[in-house]
Structure formats: C-alpha cells, structure tokens
Amino acid sequence: MDASPRSFSNNLCFLLLCVLISNLLTLSLFSSDSPFRQNTSRSFTESLLRAEEEIDRLRDELRATRSASGLLLQQLSQLASSLPNGTADSPDSASDAEADLLLPKEYLEFVSPKKLPLGRNSNFGSDHINPPAGRACDQFPEDLARYMNYTVGGPCPDDELLAQRLLLRGCEPLPRRRCRSPPALPARFVEPAPFPASLWSIPDDSSVVWTAYACKNYSCLVDRKNQKGFDDCKDCFDLGGRESRRWVGPVADLDYSIDDVLAYKKGTVRIGLDIGGGTGTFAVRMRERNVTIVTTSMNFNGPFNNFIASRGVVPLYLSISQRLPFFDGTLDIVHSMHVLSNWIPTRLLEFALFDIYRVLRPGGVFWLDHFFCLEDQMHDVYVPMIDAVGFKRVKWTVGRKLDRGPQMRETYISALLEKPMTAGKQRQRRRGFT
Template sequence: MLKGCEPLPRRRCRPRTPAEYVEPTPLPASLWAVPPDTSIMWDAYTCKSYGCLARHGKAKGSYDCKDCFDLGGREKDRWVRHDKEKGDECNSLNYSIDDVLGSLPRGSVRIGLDIGGGSGTFAARMRERGVTVVTTSMNFDGPFNSFIVSRGLVPMHLSVASRLPFFDGTLDVVHSMHVLSSWIPDGMLESALFDVNRVLRPGGVFWLDHFFCLGTQLDATYLPMFDRIDFKKLRWNADRKLDRGIHMDEWYISVLLQIWYNY
C-alpha cells in the first residue's frame, strides 16, 4: 500500500449481511455510541467484538489507534481541552478545536478532511460544531471504516500513498495526527503535503497534529520541506517526545499552517 497499490480489491461479488444485523443509532446519539457487534462481519479480525478491541488496545497497544474504540476513555477528551501540564496553554502541543476555529473567520470552516483519523473522533467533534469532515482510515487490525460510518460520519478507505480524491481548492481544513510523520519516506511525505496544499482553498488551514521525528531530522529535513511547500505558519509548537518513557532526541511538533492567497 505504501508503494501506491490499490487498497480495495476489485470484485463483483455482493458483500454478506451480518447475522442479526441491527440498524445504526440515529444522530446525534450515534456520535458517541459504540455500535452493536452484530453490525459487521468479524471474519478478518482476531477480536470478534468492539469490547475486545478496546481491551486489546489497553493491554497490548499493538495497533496504531490505541484505545480509540473505547469512546468512554481518552477519546472523550480529545481536542476539547488544552494540555495544561506546563501551565502554559500557548505552548501546548494539544490544540483544541474551539481555539483553532476561533482563530479563523467565523463560519469559514465548513468542510474538511482528517487523514488517518482512527475511529473518527475528530470528525465527530467537528460535526458537533457544524463542520463536515471526511475521515481516511485503513482497516489495520480493526474495522475502523465500519466504526466510523456507524457514528454517522463519512469514512474513506485510502492509504497515505494515494492522491487525495478531491478537486483543487475545495477544502477548508485538513487535519492529520501521527499518520503524516517521519515514518513515511521523505519523497512520499513531501508529495502528500503538496497534495494537501492542492486540495485546500485559499485561506484554508492544515492542522498537522503531533508530527514526530528526530531533532536532527526536524532541522535538516522537515523545516526545509515545509518551506518548499510555502505554507504560512499561524501556530508552531515543539516539544520532546517522551511518551515511551525514554529520553532520546525525538520531538513532537504541532502546527497550524495556512494556504497563501495568490493574486
């Protein structure tokens, strides 16, 4: 998939309906309701229930979106509050949605994209604020796309190697947390960032959330890369990455970048 292969198989067979299928919960309750386990087929996964996925994430953390199927856990606080550990909200890596929206003209953010959005919580928070966000997610170790759609949100099964299927200058906001980071080959990452620039309208914003890399990479590789793409920096915060309990030259950056008006 990282080499650009088609993520979805081309087929002519009809998908099977799960036994004892249950209709989805209506909006707005569906945004924070874990769907019934009978809503999907579990053939492709080790876990056979959403409860198993939530416990599996807490115990082993073996998939990317740790704990994100547990809507009563850390998901409920994402993007709604600052990280106040340092007592200085201005230097926080954890931007809140309300602060980001408040920094832009009122009502100017209407449609957007969340790249690698896990179980769709960012899109759910934006939906509560009247913003429609499409969430890209791959079904690595769990039925992420099915979970997103059960919340009344729009999933898109798309790898980071694929071009974004939007016309030029159409989106108000693009968000990505962790997915667009140093684990992606430099050439592929730069192409992805240029594609983000392409689909954003003039004045639109790119919220790069907790991008991680080595400190040496930040100065030598990624800062020049951001400059080549020609974003305007609205916010830029950096801090050491200590979530693994080890002190290495690993860094997080959170940035809010805007597309220039070109007249």
C-alpha cells in the same frame, strides 16, 4: 532463442509505435485534407487539431493491442521456460515476463479499454474509457489472482486482509469486482443508533464481519487498551476514555483546541479532511460544530471504517500514498494527527504535503497535529520541507516526544498552517490564534 519475452515485448511495442507515427505523418503530409495538398481556406491550426484527434485515436488503438500482445508474450514465456537451460536470456527473464503477463482474466476484463456506446466523447477526448487500477497491481500477480478469483454475481471472498495488503503495496485503487460483499451477512443486523446519539455510541457487533481481526466484538476492542500486542490506536475505541477529551477543554502546548482553530477562521471552516483519523473522533467533534469532515482510515487489526460510519460521519478507505480524491482548492481544513511523520519515506511525504496544499482553498488551513521525528531530522529535513511547500505559519509548537524514552531524542511538531490568499512567495510569520 536470442531474445527473452520481455525484450520481444519492448521490440513489439516499439515497432507498433513506429508504424502509428508513420501513419500519422502520412496522414498529415499527404492526405487530401493536408494544408500541403490543397488550396482551401482551412487553416493550418485546424489541420493540427485534426492531427491531435488522430493521435488520440491511434493511442486508443495502441492500448487496445495490449491484450493481444499479452497473449502472444504469454505463449513466448511458456516456450522460453520449456527450452533447455542457457537458450533463453535467463530463467529470471521468463519468470519476470510471466509475473507481468499472467494476470487473472477478470482483472484484464476490468482494466481493458471499453468502447463508449455513443462513440467519441469530447470530454474524454476518445471513443474509449480506461477503468483505473493502481499501477502496482500488475507487480503482484499471485495476490491479484487470489483477489480476482470469484464467481461473477456470487459472494465476494472473505479477503479483507489480502485486499488491504494489495492496497498498501501500491495497488490503489483496487480493481472493481463483480461479486457481492460482504461474503456473509450476520444472522441479524441491528441498525446504528439514530443521530446525534450515534456520535458517541458503540455499535452492535452485528455490523462487522470479524474474521480479519484479532478481536471478535466491540467489547474486546474497547478493552484492548489493557491488552498487550496492540500498538495502533490502542485506546481509540474506548469513547468514554481519552477520546472524549481530545481537542476540547484545557489543552497542553502541543494540543490545539478545535474551538480556537475555528475561532481563528471566524466561521469560514465548513468542510474538510482528517487524514488517518482513527475512529473518527475529530470528525465527530467537528460535526457537533456543524463542520463536515471526511476521515481517511485503514483497518489495521480493527474495523475502523465500519466504526466511523456507525458514528454518523464519513469514512474514506484510503492509504497515505494515494492522491487525495478532491479537486484543487476545495477544502477549508485538512487535519492529521500522528500519521504524517518520519515513518513515511521523505519523498513520498513531500508529495503528500504538496497534495494537501493543492486541495486547500486560499485561506484554508492545514492542522499538522503531533508530527514526530528525530531531533536532528527536524531542522535538517522536515522544517525546510514544510516551509518549502508555501504555507504561512499561524501557530508553531515544538516539544519532546518521551513515550519511548528520552534516549530516542524524538520531537513533536504541532502547527497550524494557512494557504496564502494570494500567489507568490509568502513571508513566514508566527502568531497566535487571536
């Protein structure tokens, strides 16, 4: 065999594309509606619009061929693997093709194009809809096969750790499933405390399926500040401890006060986002001040999303790499504490900062809370990156990060940054809240 299944796939797709382009040119040049063949009053612009619609239709047809070509390539992969050594390009070629194409049937059922019941829709620009799943999902066929292995209409597998691993590796959004979650309800379910008592209440253990976590109840989570082996948000389930003092009362230089930030904006902060908000205390503090905050949080060895919801504020199960699910210029404030820092790949962080700028309205503020990096990184990498996004500095504070020792030469940045009210390059200014 001279060509691997992968190279055959490329050739097949190229051939299909050539055929579609040829059909489109034929339609444009030689059809009865073509401006080159008729002497009517229809303008060339109208013909171009019809051509664009035809392009959309042909693209939909090309997408629809993927399932059929996938089956063909699967057979070719199996054939290649059965040939004697050396007759295919390499064993890796066949295994790569299998990794790409041997995807679970239920996954293909979800992501394949779906024909709109009422035909072409002008809003879609198509007569099909393509359900979204993360581009990286296809790169992990074994994990994906486990995730999509269930009985349709039955209980979902107890696989929170698997789902989160797929999400963190880029399979985001995860494909939808046709099963019921959670896999098993507790023997009894205790409803959360009524609002506003819920804001500072520990919920009943029955609200969580605990199999994915080292702790099996909330008492263990509250006490884990005294245990070894927990690094992330170690004491944030203890609502009577440090959480009760965050962003209120007397604050140090790096710790800004919520009331000071709100006073700077003079009542115009109404809705916003907290990125990586732990157990939701920032959103709770804002809720007490009639500001609605959505909190993104992962479940790193703890039911963070369940806990946030039990407090009566909104959790969003979202990783740092996904585009923020808000329209341009809609939020009054975006806050992030510790999460946006030098552990994130530099280019990915740059995309994230521009995305925050995108979702903020003109005059909206980005509260960058305890960003940490090495001292030499601060001036060489991160300060130029932050300034290049286009924010106006309202407040900017730099301090030493000493929790891992002064020999690490780590630095904190806390800043309040404002999206300009007008377009164009803005002169950077430092000033206080008043």
